[in-house]
Structures are given as structure tokens and as C-alpha cells.
Amino acid sequence: MSVTEMTETPLLTVEHLTMRFGGLVANNDVSFVARTGEITALIGPNGAGKTTLFNCVTGFYTPTVGRLSLRHPDGREFLLERMPGYRIAQSGVARTFQNIRLFGGMSVLENLIVAQHNKLMDASGFAIAGLFGLPTYAKAEKAALELAKYWLERVRLTEFADWEAGNLPYGAQRRLEIARAMCTEPVLLCLDEPAAGLNPRESGELAEILTFIRDARNPNGHRTGVLLIEHDMSVVMRISDHVVVLDYGRKISDGDPTSVKNDPAVIRAYLGEDEDAELPPEVAGDLPASVVHPAPKEI
Amino acid sequence: MDYFIQQLINGLSLGAIYGLIAIGYTMVYGIIGMINFAHGEIYMIGAFVALITFLAMGALGITWVPLALVVMLAASMLFTSVYGWAVERIAYRPLRSSPRLAPLISAIGMSIFLQNYMQLLQGARSKPLQPILPGNLTLMDGAVSVSYVRLATILITLVLMVGFTMLISRTSLGRAQRACEQDKKMAGLLGVNVDRIISLTFVMGAALAAVAGMMVLLIYGVIDFYIGFLAGVKSFTAAVLGGVGSLPGAMLGGVVIGLIEAFWSGYVGSEWKDVATFTLLVLVLIFRPTGLLGRPEIEKV
Known part of the structure; x- marks a missing residue:
């Protein structure tokens, strides 16, 4: 598949999605695009709002603000935020849950x-x-x-x-x-932590299945885009083509796995604020440069 | 021995009727986890619709019995289904997400409403019907006589049971119903229109109850607006006895209760037959709360 074809087919477009529960803002102005032929991974620390976003996409919640549009390969477009759950399912979104159902x-x-x-x-x-x-x-x-x-x-x-x-x-x-x-026969498959509780061999098999779904045409001739939430970073880095990182309900990074992995904002979210960076200049001046400006860590 | 067989057949036909009603209880419980206390009234309405249809046909001059029976059955199932559907739509669906007690109270209210509705429309007096299907089948040199109506009841119930089991196990509607029973939300996510499946469950339960109503009308030849209560409670007992949520259980429970009633009436005395039935309910609830064929509920930890 060529790069141009990939960029031409936004399958799911999330625009300015905000979901509030009373005073709690679970998703705050999140926008991203998931494409057919790609595995889009949604990652972030616990409580970042990943599952909430999923629930908005699949109709469990009606977003407070924002637009969720699903564009089929044949050009039909569905506005998911206005549809009840079973209609969303009929329009081509399938999902799985964190716990098996x-x-x-x-x-x-x-x-x-x-x-x-x-x-x-x-x-x-x-x-x-x-x-x-x-x-x-x-x-x-x-x-x-x-x-x-x-x-x-x-x-x-x-x-x-x-x-x-x-x-x-x-x-x-x-x-x-x-x-x-x-x-x-979905056009978009949403998986909520599919690798949770799997041993390494099983998660390897899972990765194989997911890449198969991404690459192969289904029996009905369509292809299926994959959107997944995953905590297992080895799985995410191995199979995803596009990673969206959420933290405290906001999107903090978006891109291919390598660039996301090295994004300072992502490192901060996962590993905490670098305390040395907060040091006043007069103290920092006495320390070796590698401590003041540490190289990006591997996640 | 003759007497025993006589009571056995009486019990089976009575049990068939209880079983038909019990299926409505058990299916509704299976899918939305509530006891539809208005179901007995649905059965009563079925009996009334059958009676009205018969009288209307008489007025129109249709007297050929087989045709009359088929039209009665069809009309009764059709109209009663509409009642079943409407009860769910009006009294239960708006309360779907409320605490479990709310639809229960709503069901009791619906039951009282339907009783009074029928009393107002049709009057409080018992309604008689002349025997449409007279005659008996005599067995064992005349020692055992089975009325054709009872025989027909057993046969129709058997046919309906087979059809119904096929419907549940073979068709996509049945599969969707079983899926909704286990996880409505997930079924919805797979594109099953859960509301429609629930409506259809009520419709099917009501249609079966209508058959029971018509059969009771034909066997006993007299109905009133209050017959739904006792039949409803006994069929509910049958559903609990068989294991609420289990279709074969409901049928089995119905037959067991029918047999107990028949034998108790035959050998002990008919005035205590209700006591026998409800004693059984109490015993089942104490010693086997999941019923004969019910699955024990496994608590998720």
C-alpha cells in the first residue's frame, strides 16, 4: 500500500472530543484520525481517558462536545456521536472489552x-x-x-x-x-487491551492476528482498520503504525511509534517529571551535563 | 388403574396449559430478569379474545367447527400478542434502567389494571361457552374417557413446544434471544436490536399464553375476568419449579404441577389441591432454589 493511499482514507475522524462526567473531564479536546490499513494504538497511563474515548466511539457514552465521523470505503459517512449503540454496530464498528464478554x-x-x-x-x-x-x-x-x-x-x-x-x-x-x-464485518475494529493477561507466546499470536486483519481483505472485499488500547508496550511498538498518547484526558503526542517513544512529553507522562530539570540554575551549574539534560529514556 | 390413567391424562392436559403460560414467565425472566406478574392477565385476555372471536363468528354464521377453532386460535394469539407487546412497551421499557423493584411494582399494577379493564369491558359475571368440541375418546373398554379437547390441548402443546424449541435453538431470532439473555450490552454491540428482541419475547410469551387461554375456555367452558390470577400464580410456580430461565424447565414444571393437582384432586380431594401446589413451591424454594433444571447462579468475584 502506498503512502498516498494511506493518507487519503481517514476511516475514523475524532474532532475536539470532550467528555465530562459532572466536574470530571475524562477527555479534553482530543482530535486524531485512524486509517484503514493501519493499526492505531491509543496509549497512556491509567486514568488517561482511553476507555472513555472508546466508549464514545462505540456509543456507550454520548460525548459532551465533539464530532466522531466514520467514513466507509464506499464513501458513506456516519456521525457516531448521534447514534445509539446497536446502530453504530450496524454501521461497521465492532469492539471488544477489557474483560472478556x-x-x-x-x-x-x-x-x-x-x-x-x-x-x-x-x-x-x-x-x-x-x-x-x-x-x-x-x-x-x-x-x-x-x-x-x-x-x-x-x-x-x-x-x-x-x-x-x-x-x-x-x-x-x-x-x-x-x-x-x-x-x-466491521470497517473499524476497536480492541480494549486485547493482550491483557496473555503470556508472551499468546500475545505474539495476537499480534499476528491483528496484522493479518490490518493487511488482508475480508471475505466481503473490505478492509478493516484497527484501533486498540494497549498497555503492553512491546505489542504496541511491534505492531502499531500510528500511536496516540493520552494523559489526563488530553492528547499529548501523536505519530509513528518511534517518534512517540522519544517524545519528551510522553516520557514525562510515563516516568514522571524529571526532578533535575527543576533545579535552579546555580545548583544545576555544578552538576555534570548528562544529569541536567539526560538522554531520552527507553520506554 | 383406569382411574390412575384417567387422572394422568387430566393432569397432562392441565400441565400443558400451565407449561404454556410458564414459558412466558421464564422467557421474560431470562431476558430482562423480572417476573412479569401481568402475564396471568395476558392469558385471561387470550381466553376472552377466543370467546369473543367465537361469538363473532357465530353471529356471522360461520359454524364449521375446524374453521372456527383455527380462526379462534389465530385471532387469540394475534390480539393477545399485541397486548403483551403493549404491556412491555408501556409499563416496563421506560423502567428498564430503574432499580429492579420498580418494574416489579409496575407489573403488579399492570396486572390489576388489566383485570379491572376486562371486568369493565366484559362484566364481572362468568362467561359460559357451549362445548364446541364435544365427544370423548374411550379407552380400555370405556373405563377411561378422554375428551377430544384435552387430547387436542396435549397435541397442540406438543407441536408448539417442538416449534418453539426449534425457534430458540435454530433461528437467528432464537440465537439473538439467548445472546441477549447472557449479555444485552454486548449483543447490542454486535448489532442486535435488543429492544426489539425483548418486545418479541413478550409477544411470543403472550401468544403461547393465548393458546393456553383458549384451551382452558374449550375444556372448562367458562371464564371470567379473574381466572388469570390463580393460573398465573400456578404457572409462575411451575416456572420456579422447573428453574426460572429454563424453557424445558418451565414445561416440565407445568406438567409436574398439573399432575400433582390432578392426582391430589383424584385421590385426596379437590378442595386441597392449591395447598398441595403451593406447598411444593415452598419446598422447592427452600431446598432447590434454582429449580429442577435451572443452572445455579455463579457469583462473579
Whole structure:
């Protein structure tokens, strides 16, 4: 993919987003863009407002101020801040949560088919056709099954298809959540700490899945942009193309992983204020230069 | 032995009716976690709609029994569904995010309202209906006689149960319903219109209750505005007995209660049959609060 194509397709545009809860400002004038073909990572210390921003994008919260627009590859545009949650989902945004929220009592395969509910509902005429097994519904269900199998294959859960989702091991549940989100055929996939609680091998597999989602065309021909919140810096630095850093609700840095990693504002947010920098000049003058102006630290 | 079989069949048909109503309780509980106390009244309305439809057809000169029964069933299910839908829309949906007690009180209010509404519209006197489907099937040299109506009740219930189980397990509506039962928010995020699924749950419960209402009308030939209360409480007992939230449980609970009532009436005396039923409710709540087929609720820590 060429650079120009990347810059031409802003998928999600967040403009001047502010979210207040009474006196608490969780997000303060945050603007950024997430693109198709990129993994955009949202990072920041605890309480920086990352999850709040996610909740605004996916319709859990209505932002106090600001505009969230989602532009489909075919040019349709949706203003997410005005839509109820299920409509946002229908307009092509899928998300996962920090804690796993699978339908534990249903089978792995059923979890993936529920995600295609709308398509099936349209085909089944309020389940009537489904009850009598009419051909239109049978066809739609076959397609839904195909898509489910496609994503099962991708997240390597094919042999678990008939398991109850709640009985899967933790890492597999995480992968299933991503597969389920992808079964809604989203244009934007929002992942809230997908690597939380995964061991290094599992988070390696996760990184593979995410880069696959970024690069490959989905069975429906579309591509999916990825927006993720992540604390595991090794994952962020390895797979993301674009990093947005929040601190105390504000955006403090925005750019590619390397430049963000070396941004003094980011270092300050993560490692605290450099105390030596506060020293009065007469004291600082006596100290070696490396202490007064330390080299940027590795995060 | 003859007497036993006779009571068994009576109990099964009665149980089928309780089961049909209990499914409405259990489904609604499963999806929004509240007991819809107005559900008994929905069943009562179903019986009234069936009666009115029959009388209207009589006035129009339609007397062919099979047609009359089918139209009664269809009209009753249709109109009662609308009532079920409206009850949810008016009395429960605005309270969806309130504390759990609020919709419960609203449900009790709805129940009282519907009773009085029917009393005002139709009068307080019992409404009789001549037997539409007379005749008995005699078994064992005439020792056991089963009325066709009871037989039809059992058959229709079986058919509905099979259809309903298919609906829940095979169709996308059923899957969405089960998904909403587990996590409404997540289901919404996957594009399921949760409000619509909840509405449809009420509609389905009401339709099944309407069938029960019509069957009671046909079996006993008399209804009044107050029949919903006792039937509602007993079906609720059936739902609790089977495990609230479990569909096969509701059906099983209904059958168990029907059988207990029939055998108690047959062998002990009919005046104490309600005591037997509700004693069972108390015992189940003490010793097996999750019911026969209910899953124990696992507390998340």
C-alpha cells in the first residue's frame, strides 16, 4: 500500500472530543484520525481517558462536545456521536472489552453466528423463514457459517467450534472475541487491551492476528482498520503504525511509534517529571551535563 | 388403574396449559430478569379474545367447527400478542434502567389494571361457552374417557413446544434471544436490536399464553375476568419449579404441577389441591432454589 493511499482514507475522524462526567473531564479536546490499513494504538497511563474515548466511539457514552465521523470505503459517512449503540454496530464498528464478554453459555460457532444476526434477520423475515427452513434463509445461514469458519480458521479455533465458549482457555477466549467482532464485518475494529493477561507466546499470536486483519481483505472485499488500547508496550511498538498518547484526558503526542517513544512529553507522562530539570540554575551549574539534560529514556 | 390413567391424562392436559403460560414467565425472566406478574392477565385476555372471536363468528354464521377453532386460535394469539407487546412497551421499557423493584411494582399494577379493564369491558359475571368440541375418546373398554379437547390441548402443546424449541435453538431470532439473555450490552454491540428482541419475547410469551387461554375456555367452558390470577400464580410456580430461565424447565414444571393437582384432586380431594401446589413451591424454594433444571447462579468475584 502506498503512502498516498494511506493518507487519503481517514476511516475514523475524532474532532475536539470532550467528555465530562459532572466536574470530571475524562477527555479534553482530543482530535486524531485512524486509517484503514493501519493499526492505531491509543496509549497512556491509567486514568488517561482511553476507555472513555472508546466508549464514545462505540456509543456507550454520548460525548459532551465533539464530532466522531466514520467514513466507509464506499464513501458513506456516519456521525457516531448521534447514534445509539446497536446502530453504530450496524454501521461497521465492532469492539471488544477489557474483560472478556463472550456468550459463555453458547457454543463457539454460535457466538460467531450471533454476530451476523442482522444479515440473518434480514434474510429470515423475522425468523419465520428460518423456522420453516426456507431457501433464502438456508442460503444466508450457509454464508454466515462460511464466514464464521473463515475467522475460526484465522484465530486457530476450528477444532473448538462446538465447545461452550465459557470453557475455552483464556487466550482462546480473547481470540474468539476478536473473531466474533470480525464476523460483524466491521470497517473499524476497536480492541480494549486485547493482550491483557496473555503470556508472551499468546500475545505474539495476537499480534499476528491483528496484522493479518490490518493487511488482508475480508471475505466481503473490505478492509478493516484497527484501533486498540494497549498497555503492553512491546505489542504496541511491534505492531502499531500510528500511536496516540493520552494523559489526563488530553492528547499529548501523536505519530509513528518511534517518534512517540522519544517524545519528551510522553516520557514525562510515563516516568514522571524529571526532578533535575527543576533545579535552579546555580545548583544545576555544578552538576555534570548528562544529569541536567539526560538522554531520552527507553520506554 | 383406569382411574390412575384417567387422572394422568387430566393432569397432562392441565400441565400443558400451565407449561404454556410458564414459558412466558421464564422467557421474560431470562431476558430482562423480572417476573412479569401481568402475564396471568395476558392469558385471561387470550381466553376472552377466543370467546369473543367465537361469538363473532357465530353471529356471522360461520359454524364449521375446524374453521372456527383455527380462526379462534389465530385471532387469540394475534390480539393477545399485541397486548403483551403493549404491556412491555408501556409499563416496563421506560423502567428498564430503574432499580429492579420498580418494574416489579409496575407489573403488579399492570396486572390489576388489566383485570379491572376486562371486568369493565366484559362484566364481572362468568362467561359460559357451549362445548364446541364435544365427544370423548374411550379407552380400555370405556373405563377411561378422554375428551377430544384435552387430547387436542396435549397435541397442540406438543407441536408448539417442538416449534418453539426449534425457534430458540435454530433461528437467528432464537440465537439473538439467548445472546441477549447472557449479555444485552454486548449483543447490542454486535448489532442486535435488543429492544426489539425483548418486545418479541413478550409477544411470543403472550401468544403461547393465548393458546393456553383458549384451551382452558374449550375444556372448562367458562371464564371470567379473574381466572388469570390463580393460573398465573400456578404457572409462575411451575416456572420456579422447573428453574426460572429454563424453557424445558418451565414445561416440565407445568406438567409436574398439573399432575400433582390432578392426582391430589383424584385421590385426596379437590378442595386441597392449591395447598398441595403451593406447598411444593415452598419446598422447592427452600431446598432447590434454582429449580429442577435451572443452572445455579455463579457469583462473579
